[in-house]
Amino acid sequence: xxxxxxxxxxxxxxxxxxxxxxxxxxxxxxxxxxxxxxxxxxxxxxxxxxxxxxxxxxxxxxxxxxxxxxxxxxxxxxxxxxxxxxxxxxxxxxxxxxxxxxxxxxxxxxxxxxxxxxxxxxxxxxxxxxxxxxxxxxxxxxxxxxxxxxxxxxxxxxxxxxxxxxxxxxxxxxxxxxxxxxxxxxxxxxxxxxxxxxxxxxxxxxxxxxxxxxxxxxxxxxxxxxxxxxxxxxxxxxxxxxxxxxxxxxxxxxxxxxxxxxxxxxxxxxxxxxxxxxxxxxxxxxxxxxxxxxxxxxxxxxxxxxxxxxx
Amino acid sequence: xxxxxxxxxxxxxxxxxxxxxxxxxxxxxxxxxxxxxxxxxxxxxxxxxxxxxxxxxxxxxxxxxxxxxxxxxxxxxxxxxxxxxxxxxxxxxxxxxxxxxxxxxxxxxxxxxxxxxxxxxxxxxxxxxxxxxxxxxxxxxxxxxxxxxxxxxxxxxxxxxxxxxxxxxxxxxxxxxxxxxxxxxxxxxxxxxxxxxxxxxxxxxxxxxxxxxxxxxxxxxxxxxxxxxxxxxxxxxxxxxxxxxxx
Numbered sequence: 001x002x003x004x005x006x007x008x009x010x011x012x013x014x015x016x017x018x019x020x021x022x023x024x025x026x027x028x029x030x031x032x033x034x035x036x037x038x039x040x041x042x043x044x045x046x047x048x049x050x051x052x053x054x055x056x057x058x059x060x061x062x063x064x065x066x067x068x069x070x071x072x073x074x075x076x077x078x079x080x081x082x083x084x085x086x087x088x089x090x091x092x093x094x095x096x097x098x099x100x101x102x103x104x105x106x107x108x109x110x111x112x113x114x115x116x117x118x119x120x121x122x123x124x125x126x127x128x129x130x131x132x133x134x135x136x137x138x139x140x141x142x143x144x145x146x147x148x149x150x151x152x153x154x155x156x157x158x159x160x161x162x163x164x165x166x167x168x169x170x171x172x173x174x175x176x177x178x179x180x181x182x183x184x185x186x187x188x189x190x191x192x193x194x195x196x197x198x199x200x201x202x203x204x205x206x207x208x209x210x211x212x213x214x215x216x217x218x219x220x221x222x223x224x225x226x227x228x229x230x231x232x233x234x235x236x237x238x239x240x241x242x243x244x245x246x247x248x249x250x251x252x253x254x255x256x257x258x259x260x261x262x263x264x265x266x267x268x269x270x271x272x273x274x275x276x277x278x279x280x281x282x283x284x285x286x287x288x289x290x291x292x293x294x295x296x297x298x299x300x301x302x303x304x305x306x307x308x309x310x311x
Numbered sequence: 312x313x314x315x316x317x318x319x320x321x322x323x324x325x326x327x328x329x330x331x332x333x334x335x336x337x338x339x340x341x342x343x344x345x346x347x348x349x350x351x352x353x354x355x356x357x358x359x360x361x362x363x364x365x366x367x368x369x370x371x372x373x374x375x376x377x378x379x380x381x382x383x384x385x386x387x388x389x390x391x392x393x394x395x396x397x398x399x400x401x402x403x404x405x406x407x408x409x410x411x412x413x414x415x416x417x418x419x420x421x422x423x424x425x426x427x428x429x430x431x432x433x434x435x436x437x438x439x440x441x442x443x444x445x446x447x448x449x450x451x452x453x454x455x456x457x458x459x460x461x462x463x464x465x466x467x468x469x470x471x472x473x474x475x476x477x478x479x480x481x482x483x484x485x486x487x488x489x490x491x492x493x494x495x496x497x498x499x500x501x502x503x504x505x506x507x508x509x510x511x512x513x514x515x516x517x518x519x520x521x522x523x524x525x526x527x528x529x530x531x532x533x534x535x536x537x538x539x540x541x542x543x544x545x546x547x548x549x550x551x552x553x554x555x556x557x558x
Contacts, residue, residue, distance in 0.1 A: 050461060074463035085458025089476045089553045099462050132552065148462065158461075 001026050002047070002156055002188065007056035009042050016042045018212035019056065024156075024205070026061075029182055029189045031199040033235065034209035040192045043209065044158050047190065048077045060155050075102055078149030078157035078187075082164040084141045086133040092118070092144050093129040099152040117147040120181055139170040146178065150187065159191040163198065175201055196235050200224075200244055208232050220248050242307040246271035251288055251298050254306060260285035260297040267295065271306060274298045319540065326533040330357045333526065340522035350522050352511045361530065363506040367425060368493045371432035376486055379437050383444030384470065395445075402441045405434035410496050414503050428500030428507070435496055436489035443485030447478035480550040487542040494535045498527070 002024040009017040017039040024030045034040040045051040047058050049070040058065045065073055078099075086095050093114045094101075100110045115125040121143040133141055142162065149157055162178075163171045179202060182189055193199055199206045200220045207217040208231070216228035224245045227233035236244060251274050252267040264287040265274055277286045278300045285299040328335055333351045344350040379402070385391040386398050410431040417427035451474060459473045498509030508531050515523025 048461060050457075071463045071465040074461060079458065079461035081454060081458055081461065083454040085452075085454035085456075085461075087455060087459070087473060088452070098464075102463055102468075134553075145458075 001061060002190070003059040003062075004043075004047070005057050005059065007043070007046055007053050007058060009039070009046060009051060010054040015212050017046065017053075020209075020214045022207060022214060022217050024188060024190060026188050027186045028204040029179075029191060029202050030205045030207060031203035032190065032192045032207045032209060033194065033196055033199040035194060035235075037211075038209040039212040040194075040209045041160055044160055044190060044192045047156070048074045048079060048158055050074075075099055075152065076155055078152075078154040080146045080149040080157070080159045080162045082161040084133075084145035084165075086141060086145055086148070088133050091130050091132055092123075092136070095133065095144055096148045096151050098148055099154075103152055105152075113151060117151060120184070121147055121177065138166055139174060142166060142170075142174060143177070146181075150181075150185070153185075155188065157187050157189045159189060161193055162191065164193075171198075178202065196237070196244075200247065208235060221245065224248075243272055243275075246275055246303065246307055249306065254298050254302045255288045255296040256299070256302065258285070258297045259294070260287045260299075262286065264289035264294060265298070266290070271298070271303050275300075275303050278303070315540075319537075322533060322537060326530065326537065329526070329530050329533070330361050333357055336526070340526060343521040343525055345518070345520055348518070348520055352514060352523050352526055354514070355506075355510070357508075357511070357530065360506060360508050360510060361534070364494075364497055364508045364531075365534070367428055367497050367500065367505065367507060368432065368490060371429050372436055372486065372490050372493055374429075375433050375436035375489060376440055378433075379440035379485070380444050380482060383441055383448055387445060387448040388466075398441070402437045406438040408434060410435050411499060411502075414499065418503050423504040425500070425505045427503050428497060428505040431500070432493045432496060436493050439488040439492070440482065440485040443488075444478065444482045447481035448474060451477050477553065480546050480553065483542065483546045483549065487539060487546070490542070491535050491539050494531060494538065498531060 004020060004022050006019045006021050007017060008015060008019050020043055032040045032043060042051055046053045049065060096114045096117055097110045100113060118125040118128055123140060123143065146162065163174050166174055175198065191202060203220055205217060206220050206223050208215050208223065210231045216223060216232050223232060224236055224241055227236060247270045249271045251265055251269050251271060254271065260283065262281055262283055265277060267288055267290045274286050285297045287294050287297050337350050340350050382398050386395040413431035413434060414427045417430045421427050455473065459469045464472065497507045498512055500507045501509030501513050508527050511527030512524050515521065515527065
């Protein structure tokens with residue numbers, strides 16, 4: 001559990017981060033979202049003490065981050081950034097091994113961990129281990145950056161706009177990978193982004209920052225249905241609210257007995273996908289498929305009703 | 312590249328022949344020698360002069376590299392930033408002082424021989440290395456530096472594992488310029504009795520023997536070209552390892 005306790009950063013009398021308090025549960029993804037200058041990156045960088053807080057403190061599993069030297073603390077906290085920041089003069093394997101090496105892991109243990117992580121990120125170890133970062137695609141470089149951050153099994157993974165430099169297609173794939181890997185490893189992640197769509201897609205919890213203050217911290221559904229301030233509402237986007245809400249709900253929630261014509265959706269798809277399918281093909285219901293078998297359908301009316309059900 | 316693969320060994324062979332078997336070149340240089348005068352310099356072995364010449368250059372360049380790179384590291388740290396203008400002025404002065412003047416001033420202090428030449432070459436060699444090292448260390452990729460800090464490398468580890476390896480190709484360019492300048496400049500060391508290939512050239516000038524001048528000049532020139540080429544190859548290799556990354 002990560003506890004952020006009234007943390008404040010002042011630059012020349014201006015409060016870049018103003019007394020932010022929040023708790024992050026172990027094994028969840030918290031996305032900090034805000035416009036540029038909202039203090040979201042400063043907040044993140046205070047957790048691993050790349051910025052020293054002016055006041056307040058952060059506790060990781062009850063232990064204050066001020067209790068150890070900054071560079072020792074950072075070896076326990078994974079850090080992945082926009083533009084990956086890989087060491088261009090080291091191979092993929094040495095890049096991933098950077099923190100375990102600092103922690104004096106044995107060579108065998110490091111090698112096994114590198115291969116494990118490469119496999120996890122769908123990169124064949126034999127092919128990629130000895131390549132230099134310049135020989136990788138943007139998406140692969142980004143994956144190696146995240147693998148490096150996860151290498152020592154850190155208590156916490158901090159990510160600062162990790163997908164910002166990727167093109168939209170690769171970004172979606174990277175987000176799905178991160179979700180899958182986080183669930184597999186049970187990692188605790190705090191991620192900063194300016195993209196509400198990304199926040200909704202990845203976050204178990206979303207924290208909205210505005211002018212240095214934490215204005216709302218809740219589940220994506222809460223942020224959409226009960227925005228705390230006008231600023232949060234504008235970040236969500238009034239027009240897109242129903243669609244964002246539907247994107248959070250899997251079709252399995254509304255699946256009902258019955259049949260429908262046309263191409264089927266997977267149970268894991270969201271109601272937004274289902275709505276889109278209805279509108280695009282002019283159908284009033286779409287069949288739902290699980291493991292290649294049709295298990296029922298989702299109707300246009302049910303989706304419409306669901307989008308309206310909020311306080 | 313194609314030309315290089317043929318030309319490089321040819322030049323190496325030519326240089327070896329000039330140094331080890333100067334007598335072979337008698338017919339070539341004869342037209343430039345004075346009537347009835349000696350054609351080939353044979354007062355001392357050209358090999359020993361070459362080794363002494365290269366030794367002086369190597370010692371001076373090594374010292375200049377050590378000092379310039381250390382200085383550049385210090386002034387690119389936050390604590391040393393204030394000394395950057397001052398250190399620049401000092402190394403610039405080393406460059407503006409003509410080596411001949413340094414020789415003249417150093418002889419009373421250090422006496423005749425290799426000493427004054429080493430000082431002159433050292434001072435003259437500082438600037439290119441210092442400037443390149445500063446440029447390299449202050450333009451490292453920001454994301455890589457941020458990540459190096461963020462994953463828990465301390466200052467020393469960042470310097471040794473990330474900054475210096477990434478700056479190396481550009482620092483090496485500075486060393487290359489410095490070495491080539493020193494190879495040429497070392498010849499004037501012979502005016503204060505340092506043992507360099509300048510001896511051959513000066514002997515030629517004193518006796519109006521163009522053959523000597525050509526012989527000495529050719530050997531120094533070939534050394535400069537070949538060493539320059541070797542260092543370029545090394546830089547290319549290092550830069551390739553780091554990759555076309557910087558784009």
